Amino acid sequence: MTTWPRTLDRAGITTPALRDAYSAQRGLVARYARAEYTAVRLLLPAPLVPHVIAATAFMHHSDNLIDQGPLDQRLSALADWSTRTRAALAEESAHLDPLLAALRHTALTHPQLRPHIEAYLKGGELEARWTGFAAEDDFRAYVDTYALPAFMVIASLLTPPDEPEAFEAGCRAFILGSQRLDFLEDLAEDLRSGRLGVPEEALADCGLTRDALLARPDPALVRTLVRHQAALVRPDLTTAAQLEHLVRAPHRPFLRALVRLQSARLTAAEAHGPKLLESAPGAPLGRAASILVRAWVSRGMGS
Template sequence: MIKIELDAAGVRDPELRDAYRQCRTINAQHGKTFYLATRLLAPRQRPAVHALYGFARFADDILDDLADTATVEQRAERLQQLSTRLFHCLVDKESCEGDPILTAVVHTARTYDIGWDLFDDFLASMRMDLTVTDYPDRQALERYMYGSAEVIGLQMLPVLGTVGPREEAAPYAAALGKAFQLTNFLRDVDEDLTRGRVYLPADELAAHGVDRELLTWCQANGRIEPRVRAALAEQHAITRQVYQQARPGIAALAPPSRPCVAAALTLYSDILSRIEAIDFEIFGRRATVGKPRRLVVAAAGIGKAWGQRMRSRGA
């Protein structure tokens, strides 16, 4: 399958093909829901999506996987080194030899004209995670999410293609990236607390009498507290609204890409529904979408994707 994808994408160089293979492996291992959705894309599109995911994951691993072995200063230096190397490879057109993830993502950026500014904004938000552990209000959280989530949607847009000007589809792509991340924030409150972070606006929590201390109590006792449930329900409703803002953007995409994005939206929305179904008991358990449901969504998407490809070929 990977050979078919790389051939379809016109990737011939052996070193570059190996770089894309490594990114695909990273996506398959760490982003199962996202990876499943990518199977609905045309083969020629998939390597680029895997490269973008691989780069984002690589930066994220510097933050979290090295947390127990490297200081904040050391991780900040690693992120800066990554940023500098990417800039030199992408903008100054220096060689990325010896770094397969950068090799793949730089090739993708050049192929699809993805600007350096989107990578720079992403890395700026990653640096925030080194020192920022709480967000006083939604405005502060929005600033973080622009770089950590919205730019991912904007990076994906040229790979997916649009039926009109890209700038008209951009707000929807950004909103979908934000919706996915807000879903993760709700699902991962317990895990994020363990890492010392709270990705929910402090003032909106405080309106329900909730603070970090109460969240920590819930974590320690493995159960929800009524005030926390009410606060999470409010965040849940806000996230639903963001999905509704993003949904019309599917029609702005090139038809062959629509089944993939629709499936991703459905699967992440299902995570949100699962959080509600367990009555926000997110401490000590993880809200997940079962494999049967994922397969049902994927099967429906495969049928639509094939139909779109056949229509595109016949046009």
């Protein structure tokens, strides 16, 4: 693994202020997304690493603003953050906070990022307001309006120049599967907060309702629901596995590992079964480590 100072050098980030800005984002991402941070550091080319970290830090900070506190407070925070982000991208300032300074430099280096930042900020209000989905179409509209733009803030840094449409279609499959998996893992937390990411019609198909989930139903029904959702996640991840064949060779091990990490999470969620109503499953650390090591070895072999 290239050292962090050398990684900044390879990315052309040479001024002390910018190096400090990117280093601050590195610390943030390493704390809250250890597996993803390790995958980025191990598997992506050094010149791209600081930019992926800056985009990820922007996503994490934005999500925290959107998800925490009363609705009016969240909407106000989103509006203020959107204004500050757009201003930072529009013109240089000597007084940007480190996150926006890093994001601005990344957007200047990778201009394809800009429309995805804008789409993500526009979709933030939907994220702030949602409490559930009546039908599968509502879930997919949420993905297209918010979750896919959010993912593309990061994934656009890997977009191949010759097949951008196919790449984004693969990213949509990936985020459909991983977002559905997120909602499955977060059943307990979401129910406590008055939200639910599993559509009402999917609950009905399994003989359940939101009220029934709150009342702790027959575990067999919950197992049915978990199997039902897993059966929807798996084909999307299978489609997303084709992403590695669309990108430049240096990016393939990372995307391969990213999809396989989701599959490991899915296996853990299925094993957790009815206990998902009590807590999220533990991270599959052993499986994740194996996936990352194999991807790292394949990177060294040029595949």
